[in-house]
Amino acid sequence: MKISVDTGSCVSSGQCVLLAPGTFDQDEEDGTVVLLAEEPSDGEEAVRQAELTCPAAAIRLSGT
Numbered sequence: 848m849k850i851s852v853d854t855g856s857c858v859s860s861g862q863c864v865l866l867a868p869g870t871f872d873q874d875e876e877d878g879t880v881v882l883l884a885e886e887p888s889d890g891e892e893a894v895r896q897a898e899l900t901c902p903a904a905a906i907r908l909s910g911t
């Protein structure tokens with residue numbers, strides 16, 4: 848599984864950070880998503896939940 852994020856679509860809700868804090872972080876200035884790892888370090892299920900929960904559909908998973 849490869850993870851990518853669209854920072855232009857991100858609305859800084861922070862759901863992904865709550866669900867998978869080892870994979871996602873938020874920018875200190877504007878809260879947009881920061882991808883910490885292209886491979887899921889929190890387990891694939893946590894990253895899938897983050898993708899499903901993201902209100903902006905800004906998280907993309909490939910190779911699943």
Ligand code: SF4
Nearest residue numbers: 857858860861863901
């Ligand atoms: S859940 Fe989506 S909108 Fe919220 S911070 Fe993460 S990528 Fe951005």
